[in-house]
Amino acid sequence: MRRPLATAATALSCCLALAACGANPPQAEGAGGSSGGDAKASAKLPEDKALHALLPTKNRTSGTLVSVNNGSFPPYEIAGSDGHSLTGASADLADSLGQVLGVKIRHVTTDGLPSQLTGIKAGRYDFALGPVGDFKDRQGANDFVDWVREFVVFAVPKGNPHHIGSLADTCGQRIAVMAGGSAEGVIKKQALTCEKDGKKPVKVQSYKDQPGSILAVRSGRADAFFSSQAPLTYFVAQAKDQLELTGTGKGNGFDDLYQGAVVAKGSPLRDVLLKALRKLIDDGTYGKIMKKWGLSANTLDKPGVNLGGES
Known part of the structure; x- marks a missing residue:
């Protein structure tokens, strides 16, 4: 649908998908990606046993949470070619969440937002850390745990x-x-x-x-x-x-635009993520991650559930 010059276009598309052919942002250099939830934070965070106990039984039993992503939402999500490794602000945040919750967060890349939401609803994935745009028309089948304000x-x-x-x-x-x-x-x-x-x-x-x-x-x-x-x-x-x-500094058809993690409607994981994110905000981890990736202007003072209004 978008290849008038197949060879050149394909090469350029691949370059962009991989953050511009060897031009990964400096924050990602040496990170090695987040594979299967392996932590790459410099200082390991202690597990919060009370939060771990609130996880759904299947996740406590398996010791994992499966997070789905689109793979092309830098600087939040920069997916590796293997479909399971991830760098970016969301990957760093996922590592910290996994440490606090006492589980490994496994990343899976899918083709587009509709596939993510369908997979979460069907139970193939536990959540999408995103951030994904929170809008009223999406809240019917999903709950959002918002951790970003976007423009x-x-x-x-x-x-x-x-x-x-x-x-x-x-x-x-x-x-x-x-x-x-x-x-x-x-x-x-x-x-x-x-x-x-x-x-x-x-x-x-x-x-x-x-x-x-x-x-x-x-x-x-x-x-x-x-x-x-x-x-x-x-x-x-x-x-x-x-x-x-x-078009910066203008509404461009949007009011306050909140983005965040997505779980299936009514999932107990919603409140677990909310509490874990609040903990990471309070201890400064969230702020450090957002600053590292140049996202300080997008931070929230506290996370919230279904903050999004009408677009």
């Missing part, structure tokens, strides 16, 4: 040739988004607004992952990528002066 902006070619500065500037433009994500819903709504106002509609391009969306902009097939500011900041830095951010 949604645009990544555009250097110089912003199409003068996209906000959601209102997208009429008639080719906008890439993540399929099934909250930004896709907002941009499709904007397309209808453009038509209602007698303007050219937005040409929405939905991709299964972040690298595919960025590739569309870099190859000239899309005019902008509309997504979360934290990963877009990462991709712009990796693009080495080919891209820039725009």
Whole structure:
């Protein structure tokens, strides 16, 4: 769906999926990934036996929690090619959570958010640490334990040739988004607004992952990528002066945007994660991890359950 120049596009896509062909962020150098929940934190955290006792029986028996990820949400999630190793802020946080809960957190990478949510509902995965956007329409089948506040902006070619500065500037433009994500819903709504106002509609391009969306902009097939500011900041830095951010500091169709871990509706794991995250915030571990990955502006003072409102 996005390979007009198959060889070059494939190579570039692979580069982006692996954080730009040997250009992993300095935070990830030497980390070696998080495989099967193996801890890589410099100082091991003590197990909280009271929290361990609150885990579902199957997890206490197996000694593991299975966390599903999309694999392409840097600097939170940067998946290895084996489908089980992970680096990034979420990987570091998972290591710390595993230590506090006294279990290993095993990472599994799947193809897109819909697959993650379906797998959690079916019990194939225990949770997604994410962070995943928390919205009312997702809370019917899921519970969110929010640990991030995010902002949604645009990544555009250097110089912003199409003068996209906000959601209102997208009429008639080719906008890439993540399929099934909250930004896709907002941009499709904007397309209808453009038509209602007698303007050219937005040409929405939905991709299964972040690298595919960025590739569309870099190859000239899309005019902008509309997504979360934290990963877009990462991709712009990796693009080495080919891209820039725009639309920062504006709502762009969103109110307060909370993101977090996802569990099946009513899962006892929800309250365990909430308490464990609160512990990591209180002892400073969470703040250190977020600072390490350049995410201090996205931190919350305390985690919360289902904080998200209407998009």
